Amino acid sequence: MSKITAAITGIHGWVPEYVLTNAELETMVDTSDEWIISRTGIKERHILKGKGLGSSDIATEAVKGLLEKTGTSAGEIDLVIMATVTPDQLFPASANIVSDKVGIKNAWSFDINAACSGFLFALNTGAKFVESGQYKKVIVIGADKMSAITDYTDRTTCVLFGDAGGAVLLEPNTEGYGILDTKNYTDGSGRDYLYQKAGGSVLPPTHETIDAKQHYIRQEGQSVFKFAVKGMADVAAEMMERNNLTSDNIAYLVPHQANLRIIDATARRMGIDKSKVMINIERYGNTTNGTIPMCLHEWEHKLKKGDNLVLAAFGGGFTWGALYLKWAYDPQ
Numbered sequence: 001m002s003k004i005t006a007a008i009t010g011i012h013g014w015v016p017e018y019v020l021t022n023a024e025l026e027t028m029v030d031t032s033d034e035w036i037i038s039r040t041g042i043k044e045r046h047i048l049k050g051k052g053l054g055s056s057d058i059a060t061e062a063v064k065g066l067l068e069k070t071g072t073s074a075g076e077i078d079l080v081i082m083a084t085v086t087p088d089q090l091f092p093a094s095a096n097i098v099s100d101k102v103g104i105k106n107a108w109s110f111d112i113n114a115a116c117s118g119f120l121f122a123l124n125t126g127a128k129f130v131e132s133g134q135y136k137k138v139i140v141i142g143a144d145k146m147s148a149i150t151d152y153t154d155r156t157t158c159v160l161f162g163d164a165g166g167a168v169l170l171e172p173n174t175e176g177y178g179i180l181d182t183k184n185y186t187d188g189s190g191r192d193y194l195y196q197k198a199g200g201s202v203l204p205p206t207h208e209t210i211d212a213k214q215h216y217i218r219q220e221g222q223s224v225f226k227f228a229v230k231g232m233a234d235v236a237a238e239m240m241e242r243n244n245l246t247s248d249n250i251a252y253l254v255p256h257q258a259n260l261r262i263i264d265a266t267a268r269r270m271g272i273d274k275s276k277v278m279i280n281i282e283r284y285g286n287t288t289n290g291t292i293p294m295c296l297h298e299w300e301h302k303l304k305k306g307d308n309l310v311l312a313a314f315g316g317g318f319t320w321g322a323l324y325l326k327w328a329y330d331p332q
């Protein structure tokens, strides 16, 4: 029997309607459109407004669109994995909530938290259940409502993040398409550079943690930048070497969108032209687990069967990784 690989057979992304522009941020904190664009590449980001809405609502829209596009019924799904750092609640898992909201009843589901590398880690995990032959239809989601943990009085972070999500369907393939190689890394000694300090078991919520604004995302930007440039570029280059990939036979680099300068550095290291790099950071900012699926969603109509894609990410924790896949279908 030929080897089973896990192929992406559908992708759908979703962003909320409200657009927070650099001009609006200029009215909120001491910043400028010029600073934000030159340091990050971001022009605007989407924000989920409305009481009682969370990451599961973003993910639910993505999954509903995915099921519709692929002609899949909720009952066929075996497993749902959701990568997020902004779950609706600490528990139960947001993947369970999404499954309930879209009517997925014959599956099990769980969340993965690997910060900005979460979607890659989840994709790698989901692929194993397909490759083993255990499951035929696995949904992998990356979704975050970053606005829920963003301090809109802190100019060093509030210009960076946005809300978005996307979901892919993984199915078995025996013709050599799909996920062909993965490599992930973590280094917990980097945990103090990018984090949400309170709300867990060490610092449960108290009046003091709220007054100290410890429920918001904080990062030492410059330090994370240095690790991110090296981590993402190194692992992407490693993925190329391991698989005899060259700047010519790669169709696209699909990078996590944290900073245009980090993306450019990765592309330079891989020696690939910018026309082969998926970039949409200018419209969405850093949506953490939403960045890579949103790129795939927006480039789907350009992707052809057999295209070689290298996905790469770096995030808090530290976490980083790359994944090589052969796209499995032509534009519909």
Ligand code: UT7
Binding pocket: 030, 031, 032, 035, 036, 039, 040, 116, 155, 156, 157, 159, 220, 221, 222, 223, 224, 225, 228, 257, 258, 259, 262, 286, 314, 315, 316
């Ligand atoms: O997605 C997960 C991983 N995360 C990342 O990969 C993010 C990595 N880090 C970065 O992308 C960049 O470090 C940032 C975009 C966060 C910051 O850019 P930077 O070029 O590293 O700026 P900086 O932190 O060194 O700050 C330079 C100056 C500082 O002023 P002084 O001390 O030189 O007077 C900041 O206070 O820019 C100031 N600054 C701002 N000025 C206007 C910081 N934020 C802003 C702002 N508007 N929004």
